[in-house]
Amino acid sequence: MHTLEQLRAGALQGISRLTLRCGLTEFPQEIFSLADSLEILDLSGNQLSSLPDDLPRLSKLKVIFCSENNFTELPEVLGRCESLSMVGFKSNQITQVAPASLPPQLRWLILTDNCVQQLPDNLGDCPQLQKLMLAGNQLTHLPDSLAHCHKLELIRLAANQLNSLPQWLFSLPRLTWLAYAGNPFTAQLEAEALNVSLPAINWQQLAVNELLGEGASGLIYRADLSRAETTTPVAVKLFKGAMTSDGLPQCEMASTIKAGQHPALTQTLGRLTEHPDATDGLVMQLIPSDFSNLAGPPSLASCTRDVYASDRCFTPAVIFNIASAIASAAAHLHQQGMMHGDLYGHNILTTETGDALLSDYGAASFYDTANAELAARLARLEVRAFGCLLEELVDRCYGLTADAHQQLSALVAACLGAELMARPTFEEVCERLIELQSQQAIAA
Template sequence: MHTLEQLRAGKLKGIRRLTLCCGLTEFPREIFSLADSLEILDLSGNHLSSLPDDLARLSRLKVIFCSQNQFTQLPAVLGQCPSLSMVGFKSNQIEDVPAESLPSQLRWLILTDNRVKSLPDNIGDCTALQKLMLAGNQLSELPVSLANCQALELIRIAANRLAVFPDWLLSLPRLTWLAYAGNPFSHQLEQQALRAEQRKIDWHRLDIAELLGEGASGLIYRATLRQNDYLQPVAVKLFKGAMTSDGLPLCEMAATMKTGRHTGLTQTVGQIQNHPDGVDGLVMALIPNEFGNLAGPPSLESCTRDVYPAELRCSQSVLLRIAAQIAGAACHLHQQGVMHGDLYAHNILWTNTGDALLSDFGAASFFDPAELHRSEQFQRLEVRAFGCLLEELTARCDDLSVSVQEALQQLIAACLQPQMAYRPSFADICGRLQQITQAS
């Protein structure tokens, strides 16, 4: 975090990233003194409603964040910035997205939690677009021109007003991570999941201990569940009730309860009732301390791909065990009519012996397995995410035998096949992984 005083005193000369959160109501003109070096500008958490018409003087600017401000329109001047590729305006009051506001090199657009009712047709000209975050708006349709964005890999359209799913999205050859829960077309399946039989746990039977972590949708605490004379260590997730980058916490809760039990998934014990403040929450199995996140989330540079610790290496046996458990977990989810939507290494908990758990259902969406063609498309979309994961793990394994490496490369290629219909199902993947393991 920087200060206006530092900026005005010339102490920030030459910096690449500037972060100012100090109640700004106007864009500080002193920022232009950094034009020779500034690449990332973060003005989130202020009271801004406009940007200067000469913003393009920041010719090196690649990334701009103006979340949690007071913009009602995405500034048209953004489209004039020659190097701008990432635009983040989450949680404003944006209703209008002018055609002129979209930079030609746009890779990553965040408009989560606004009031956007439509997008301009020229978004289809943003052929470098990889990541599009639109959850929590008022969209009733998407421009068909988005089909031209052949590089698009991740899209969040949850919690909008879409009456029908835009089928043409599934023709995008690189689409990998999709979240659409909380729209009218998915409402019935979500309500069925929420009404399904689920163990209810009275809040007063829980003894809450320390905070274990905080995600986009809620807080997770260590707790003890009192059951007669038995004390069960558990984790408690209390939902914030606010919009997240992926969608609505209520939809996440529905998906979590729908998943059922599987050894490759984090387990839900029950749904909390009678919280004194009416907060929604889940009681979950406590994950042993030896589990940790397999990777970190994507960076500004990697955009859609996770960031792994530089030192992370795994053996062939560990790689195959992780792959089999995650493929099995995804197969189980799809049998329940749930698409995870965020099958990434940063949502996988693992141990150095290869135990693995797929977690975090914030981007999960429902589909009807009885609609065979549509459900197969959703499943094979997620197969591409598994292919990315397997590719990343294979690159971090030093003791692969020639035969195993060849078999895994063939499986990766099949999962990443641009034509969705030619990708294997997760049932097929589980079978192929079993064969590879037995032959290794």
């Protein structure tokens, strides 16, 4: 975090990233003194409603964040910023996205939690577009031109007014992470999931202890659950009401319930009742302390791919344990008519021996398993996410036999294939992993 005083005193000369959160109502002209070096500009959390017409003077600007301000339209001046590749205007009051507002190098667009009803057709003319965050708007359709964005990998469409998924989505060769809960066409399935009977756990049965973590959708606490004269350590998730980058907390709650029981999924014990503030919550199995996140989330540079510690590496036994567990968990979810939507290393908890749990249903979406064509397409779309994960594991594995490495690389290639329906199913992936693990064990 920086201050206007530092900027005005010339103390920030040469910096590449500037963050100002100080109640700004106008764009500080002093920012232009950083034109020779500034690449990332974060003006989130202010009271701005416009940007200056000469913003392109910041010729090296690659990333701009103006979330939580007062913009009602995406500024057209952004389209004249030749180096700009990431645009983040989450939680404004944007209703208009003009064709001229889209920069030519656009790679990552964040319009989450606004009031956008329509996107310009020329969004499909952004060949570098890779990540599109549109949850929490009023979209009734998407421009068909997006079918031309062959690099598009992640789309968040949750909490809009869509009545169906556009068919061209399934022609995108690299689409990997999709979220669409909270739209009219998913409402019935979500309501049914929320009505699933779970054991009721009264707030008075819980002794709530320290905060374990805070995500966009809620708070997770360690607690002790008392029932039948026994006390069990548990985790309690209290859901917030705010929109997240992936969608609505209520939809995440429905997904957590619908996920059901599987050894490689975090387990739900019951639904919270009688909270003093009427807060929705779930009581979940406490994850042992020897589990930790497999990877870190994507960075600004990596865009859609996770970031691993530079010294992170795995034995063959560990990668087979992780891969087999996650493929099996994903297969289970799809059998329930649910895609995870965010199948990533940063949402996987592992131990040193490769025990693995797939967590975080914030981007999960439902579909009717009776619609066999849609079910097959969505499952194979998520198989590509598994392919990315497996590729990351193989790249960081030591001790694989040459043949096992070749065979795993072939499986990765099959999962990442551009032709959607040519990819294997999760069931086929599980079978192949069992075969390869057996071959590796024999060869070792």
